[in-house]
Amino acid sequence: MPDCYKLSPVRSTHEALSIPTFLPGGSAESAVIEIRKGQAPAPLERAEFSVRFRASYVDPAYRAEDQSIARLEELAWAAYTEGRKAPFTQKAGPGYTDPDYDLSTEWIATKERILEAQQRWADPSGPSRALLICGSARNDGTCPGEISKSFRLMQISREVMEQADIEVDVLDLSLLTSDYARHIHPCKGCVSTAMPLCHWPCSCYPNHALGQTHDWMAEIYERWAAAHAVLIVSPVYWYQSPSPLKLMIDRLVCADGGNPGPTSTSGKKAGKAKALEMAGWNYPQHLAGRAYGLIVHGDVAGVEGSRRALSDWLDWMGFIDAGAQARLDRYVGYFEPYATSHEALDRDTAVQEEARNVARAVAQVVVELRAGRLQAVQPKLLRPRPK
Numbered sequence: 001m002p003d004c005y006k007l008s009p010v011r012s013t014h015e016a017l018s019i020p021t022f023l024p025g026g027s028a029e030s031a032v033i034e035i036r037k038g039q040a041p042a043p044l045e046r047a048e049f050s051v052r053f054r055a056s057y058v059d060p061a062y063r064a065e066d067q068s069i070a071r072l073e074e075l076a077w078a079a080y081t082e083g084r085k086a087p088f089t090q091k092a093g094p095g096y097t098d099p100d101y102d103l104s105t106e107w108i109a110t111k112e113r114i115l116e117a118q119q120r121w122a123d124p125s126g127p128s129r130a131l132l133i134c135g136s137a138r139n140d141g142t143c144p145g146e147i148s149k150s151f152r153l154m155q156i157s158r159e160v161m162e163q164a165d166i167e168v169d170v171l172d173l174s175l176l177t178s179d180y181a182r183h184i185h186p187c188k189g190c191v192s193t194a195m196p197l198c199h200w201p202c203s204c205y206p207n208h209a210l211g212q213t214h215d216w217m218a219e220i221y222e223r224w225a226a227a228h229a230v231l232i233v234s235p236v237y238w239y240q241s242p243s244p245l246k247l248m249i250d251r252l253v254c255a256d257g258g259n260p261g262p263t264s265t266s267g268k269k270a271g272k273a274k275a276l277e278m279a280g281w282n283y284p285q286h287l288a289g290r291a292y293g294l295i296v297h298g299d300v301a302g303v304e305g306s307r308r309a310l311s312d313w314l315d316w317m318g319f320i321d322a323g324a325q326a327r328l329d330r331y332v333g334y335f336e337p338y339a340t341s342h343e344a345l346d347r348d349t350a351v352q353e354e355a356r357n358v359a360r361a362v363a364q365v366v367v368e369l370r371a372g373r374l375q376a377v378q379p380k381l382l383r384p385r386p387k
């Protein structure tokens with residue numbers, strides 16, 4: 001098993017790298033960059049591992065299988081101590097920096113699906129597709145007991161899109177709160193060590209040694225790649241995007257500058273990634289050229305700031321906004337009780353029509369985009385400071 005798929009013991013000492021850097025005139029000089037260490041705690045002791053493993057089996061119904069659970073625990077402990085992040089690997093093959101490197105078969109499968117989705121996106125003979133994202137954490141399948149207003153506004157937008165002959169893919173992020181074992185694991189921040197350490201698609205998950213599996217992003221990347229437009233409908237939670245939406249946003253960092261070839265960094269070798277970035281990295285925008293629209297709603301405060309943050313993020317990713325009417329932020333039931341918020345949306349026919357206008361604007365831009373007319377009037381400028 002390659003080292004990148006194994007857990008490393010904690011080291012408090014820094015590692016110093018001597019990396020050649022290139023000055024504006026083309027000359028090279030050597031720079032020393034330290035890899036800072038000392039934050040992560042020591043690996044779990046056996047007793048604490050047992051407590052965490054068995055937390056999934058506290059229901060008395062499992063007591064008849066205690067011996068079986070104990071055997072499974074021993075297998076999980078071995079996977080943890082041996083660092084078996086990716087138990088199934090295969091040679092990277094042609095097209096990679098190191099064809100003989102052992103890559104996770106799960107990562108390769110995700111990468112292949114994304115490439116196929118990208119081909120569908122680029123095919124002018126195929127249907128126009130829009131990814132509609134419900135960013136609310138609420139649905140009636142779990143504790144809240146009621147659907148979200150975001151879902152209703154998304155459905156309003158969906159009807160308009162479908163009437164415009166756009167194939168709609170609905171991504172309801174609230175399923176994170178109501179589905180069994182569905183996860184979007186948090187971004188680990190590899191990009192802040194060095195951009196090439198952040199792989200496209202993300203290679204941090206699944207991590208079978210740590211029990212970090214069932215990562216929904218493996219599917220979500222493909223759905224973004226296939227879409228000609230993205231329309232996000234989201235409420236405001238504490239002046240910001242809800243946690244399911246923010247988890248997805250953070251995990252999409254690999255789409256903006258991510259490294260499509262993990263063998264160039266031998267998996268997660270920080271030193272190799274730093275050397276690659278210092279040698280010059282082009283920060284590829286893997287999802288650029290798609291259109292977007294936004295509907296952000298709240299009841300007291302924060303809609304403008306949240307909408308602007310989402311707009312700025314998508315602009316940075318190279319997406320194309322569908323105009324002023326496609327960037328909507330509104331209050332629904334301003335300072336009214338939460339209990340009657342759906343009735344407030346029922347009464348607010350203006351915001352319902354504005355949601356339709358967002359969808360209409362996005363649908364029109366998709367037509368122009370796919371016909372090549374939108375690109376023809378956009379300036380083709382190089383970014384002086386890509387990142």
